[in-house]
Amino acid sequence: MEKRLIVQKFGGSSVANVERIQKVADRVVNYRKRGNNLVVVVSALGDTTDELIELADKINTEPSEREMDMLLSTGEQISVALLAMAIHKLGFEAISFTGPQVGIITDSRHTRARIVKINGEKIKEALKKGKIVIVAGFQGMTPEQDITTLGRGGSDLTAVALAKELKADECEIYTDVEGIYTTDPRIEPKAKKIESITYDEMLEMASLGAQVMQARSIEVAKKFNVPIHVRSSFSLKPGTMIIKEVNKMEEVVVSAVTLNRNEAKITICNVPDKPGVAAKIFKTLADEGLNVDMIVQNVSHLRQTDISFTVSKAEAARAIKITRKIALSLGIEEVLEDEDIARVSIVGVGMKSHSGVAAGMFDTLAKNKINIEMISTSDISISCIIKNKFAETAVKSLHEKFGLGK
Amino acid sequence: MEKRLIVQKFGGSSVANVERIQKVADRVVNYRKRGNNLVVVVSALGDTTDELIELADKINTEPSEREMDMLLSTGEQISVALLAMAIHKLGFEAISFTGPQVGIITDSRHTRARIVKINGEKIKEALKKGKIVIVAGFQGMTPEQDITTLGRGGSDLTAVALAKELKADECEIYTDVEGIYTTDPRIEPKAKKIESITYDEMLEMASLGAQVMQARSIEVAKKFNVPIHVRSSFSLKPGTMIIKEVNKMEEVVVSAVTLNRNEAKITICNVPDKPGVAAKIFKTLADEGLNVDMIVQNVSHLRQTDISFTVSKAEAARAIKITRKIALSLGIEEVLEDEDIARVSIVGVGMKSHSGVAAGMFDTLAKNKINIEMISTSDISISCIIKNKFAETAVKSLHEKFGLGK
Numbered sequence: 152m153e154k155r156l157i158v159q160k161f162g163g164s165s166v167a168n169v170e171r172i173q174k175v176a177d178r179v180v181n182y183r184k185r186g187n188n189l190v191v192v193v194s195a196l197g198d199t200t201d202e203l204i205e206l207a208d209k210i211n212t213e214p215s216e217r218e219m220d221m222l223l224s225t226g227e228q229i230s231v232a233l234l235a236m237a238i239h240k241l242g243f244e245a246i247s248f249t250g251p252q253v254g255i256i257t258d259s260r261h262t263r264a265r266i267v268k269i270n271g272e273k274i275k276e277a278l279k280k281g282k283i284v285i286v287a288g289f290q291g292m293t294p295e296q297d298i299t300t301l302g303r304g305g306s307d308l309t310a311v312a313l314a315k316e317l318k319a320d321e322c323e324i325y326t327d328v329e330g331i332y333t334t335d336p337r338i339e340p341k342a343k344k345i346e347s348i349t350y351d352e353m354l355e356m357a358s359l360g361a362q363v364m365q366a367r368s369i370e371v372a373k374k375f376n377v378p379i380h381v382r383s384s385f386s387l388k389p390g391t392m393i394i395k396e397v398n399k400m401e402e403v404v405v406s407a408v409t410l411n412r413n414e415a416k417i418t419i420c421n422v423p424d425k426p427g428v429a430a431k432i433f434k435t436l437a438d439e440g441l442n443v444d445m446i447v448q449n450v451s452h453l454r455q456t457d458i459s460f461t462v463s464k465a466e467a468a469r470a471i472k473i474t475r476k477i478a479l480s481l482g483i484e485e486v487l488e489d490e491d492i493a494r495v496s497i498v499g500v501g502m503k504s505h506s507g508v509a510a511g512m513f514d515t516l517a518k519n520k521i522n523i524e525m526i527s528t529s530d531i532s533i534s535c536i537i538k539n540k541f542a543e544t545a546v547k548s549l550h551e552k553f554g555l556g557k
Numbered sequence: 558m559e560k561r562l563i564v565q566k567f568g569g570s571s572v573a574n575v576e577r578i579q580k581v582a583d584r585v586v587n588y589r590k591r592g593n594n595l596v597v598v599v600s601a602l603g604d605t606t607d608e609l610i611e612l613a614d615k616i617n618t619e620p621s622e623r624e625m626d627m628l629l630s631t632g633e634q635i636s637v638a639l640l641a642m643a644i645h646k647l648g649f650e651a652i653s654f655t656g657p658q659v660g661i662i663t664d665s666r667h668t669r670a671r672i673v674k675i676n677g678e679k680i681k682e683a684l685k686k687g688k689i690v691i692v693a694g695f696q697g698m699t700p701e702q703d704i705t706t707l708g709r710g711g712s713d714l715t716a717v718a719l720a721k722e723l724k725a726d727e728c729e730i731y732t733d734v735e736g737i738y739t740t741d742p743r744i745e746p747k748a749k750k751i752e753s754i755t756y757d758e759m760l761e762m763a764s765l766g767a768q769v770m771q772a773r774s775i776e777v778a779k780k781f782n783v784p785i786h787v788r789s790s791f792s793l794k795p796g797t798m799i800i801k802e803v804n805k806m807e808e809v810v811v812s813a814v815t816l817n818r819n820e821a822k823i824t825i826c827n828v829p830d831k832p833g834v835a836a837k838i839f840k841t842l843a844d845e846g847l848n849v850d851m852i853v854q855n856v857s858h859l860r861q862t863d864i865s866f867t868v869s870k871a872e873a874a875r876a877i878k879i880t881r882k883i884a885l886s887l888g889i890e891e892v893l894e895d896e897d898i899a900r901v902s903i904v905g906v907g908m909k910s911h912s913g914v915a916a917g918m919f920d921t922l923a924k925n926k927i928n929i930e931m932i933s934t935s936d937i938s939i940s941c942i943i944k945n946k947f948a949e950t951a952v953k954s955l956h957e958k959f960g961l962g963k
Binding site for chain 1: 575578579609612613615616617620621623624625627628630631634635637638639641642643645646652653655658679702703704
């Protein structure tokens with residue numbers, strides 16, 4: 152029988168110190184003992200990356216991105232060497248590689264490079280020799296051999312891309328939580344771990360503020376149909392499978408409730424209702440590099456309308472400044488800003504084929520006397536902007552309403 | 558006029574912290590302003606290498622040498638990125654490379670690899686674009702792209718080898734002393750910095766215990782006639798040139814007095830004076846991996862002789878054990894050991910053509926009532942083993958005798 156090939160990815164908190172590195176080695180070796188072939192992707196030790204960024208900042212507050220990549224890629228290189236040593240200590244064969252060494256070729260957008268291709272030969276050779284292969288996450292190189300890093304969530308991306316390239320049977324993403332939950336357990340203790348979830352739902356959740364995995368890795372997994380298993384590095388319990396389609400006896404309409412408190416709402420009042428105005432507003436914001444999230448415009452009265460949109464709180468100050476400028480150029484004086492908001496969303500592929508889900512959401516919020524300020528929907532999610540003080544009540548009541556705690 | 562190309566190497570103490578990295582950047586930029594092309598080789602920051610070794614030791618006390626190289630090579634990679642950032646901050650163009658990136662190809666003797674060849678194209682291209690090129694010292698890669706390190710003094714070797722490959726006009730080795738001295742200034746405050754010294758003298762001094770540069774870098778410099786300038790990174794004063802031949806108006810007979818207190822003396826008494834005995838002794842020691850330094854055997858009396866040799870103090874215990882075993886197998890009972898010794902040496906190409914130098918040395922020691930226990934000579938040096946307590950008197954009186962303080 153062909154051996155199973157598993158790609159395992161361990162994040163920085165899983166390898167934060169010597170003891171944890173040894174625990175990871177134990178786990179990897181246990182998988183090996185059960186006859187699996189293993190490719191292990193590792194992030195930098197704990198806070199290494201932040202420490203290196205701080206060091207660079209003392210020297211140059213605007214460091215060259217190429218040199219930043221040169222600097223930061225050392226973090227994962229340290230991790231892979233130490234993990235290999237820890238596995239050797241347990242009497243098993245292991246070999247570590249940097250991203251460039253295993254032929255992870257990227258474009259040259261330093262600090263946020265995209266993987267162009269992977270030459271998996273080196274890994275395949277080492278696997279054939281019976282070795283556990285350990286690969287530095289988060290990094291690659293350009294065709295000109297400049298070292299690059301993949302940006303936020305880069306190690307997940309390395310794992311997913313390697314799983315695709317090597318046709319792995321599974322890609323395990325180890326983290327400090329036990330999987331994906333029906334909502335944030337810190338808000339709703341009744342939150343349940345989800346057994347399996349679709350790529351689309353996971354993508355929606357990532358964009359709505361769930362922070363377990365970055366959207367880009369899920370996108371790649373979806374594109375190449377790589378099954379992902381998100382699980383805890385501190386426990387042996389199974390976590391959450393992220394897959395193409397979830398077959399369940401009893402159909403689940405809503406899979407999860409998400410909450411995002413990092414947005415601010417900006418409203419331009421009394422916008423003239425004529426073609427090209429919205430375009431002008433959002434083109435200007437885009438040109439300034441501002442990411443606009445939710446946008447809502449309603450029907451007009453007296454040839455005027457209000458346009459509201461949300462931006463991340465970090466960019467709110469800049470966004471409001473630019474928006475006022477645009478408004479003035481349109482002869483508009485009233486621009487409102489509200490940072491005291493929260494976005495609560497329900498996510499689920501089931502809602503596509505179920506009517507009344509939106510109504511159920513609005514009804515639940517109304518019963519709890521929560522006013523809805525903005526509404527936005529997608530194929531598999533519905534989001535409401537509400538006052539921040541109602542956020543927890545909203546999450547709990549929606550979690551209850553859609554039967555997620557059962 | 559063709560620009561001069563200078564290779565500069567900065568050791569770990571020169572880049573121990575942010576302030577020192579900035580100082581190095583200042584110095585490099587000043588050279589650049591004067592119109593030079595520059596290739597800068599850098600070691601790991603201060604104690605980084607020791608810290609990484611300690612970390613590895615916590616995980617595996619017998620780490621794989623391949624993984625050790627993977628781990629340690631990150632130290633220099635951090636340094637080069639930070640130095641590039643510091644130079645950018647000053648408004649100059651710089652680009653950093655790892656050893657593998659600039660094609661420093663080595664054999665696969667991990668942790669002590671030898672450079673096989675260098676492909677200088679990448680550096681030449683960057684120089685042509687007007688950039689200051691910064692290269693991680695101490696590292697290279699095998700033809701199979703495994704990362705290797707070059708062992709002790711490895712960054713010096715990188716600098717010298719690059720200077721050769723790029724046909725540099727000069728190779729500057731920056732250190733925390735101002736150059737090569739006529740003797741250790743901590744022992745003899747009258748010690749003078751030597752303006753220029755030959756490769757052979759420097760090699761002799763390195764083997765006799767002077768620690769400024771490792772012998773292997775000087776050997777490579779000699780082989781390819783690369784002029785080396787050893788100087789301080791904390792001062793602008795010129796240091797010591799290490800070159801092929803020193804032309805001086807007034808010939809200097811002795812260039813320096815060296816002292817080595819890290820050796821122990823072992824004597825096998827009453828060795829049968831017949832062919833093959835010395836061979837047996839030293840072959841056995843070599844087979845055990847012991848490095849024997851000075852060996853002295855005198856004429857025999859009654860078909861018996863004494864054989865004395867020195868080993869490093871660190872290996873003395875093991876050496877004496879093995880020597881006693883060999884002695885017993887030859888039917889010899891008396892083996893003496895003395896760790897309380899020092900080797901004082903005089904070095905100088907001038908002594909080749911001058912008679913009476915040895916006599917002058919012995920006479921000076923005798924006048925100071927210092928007994929000589931062993932004598933060994935080479936073409937350009939004479940060493941005496943004396944009791945350790947006389948070491949300082951010996952150094953000072955010889956320094957005076959050969960006019961080195963003038």
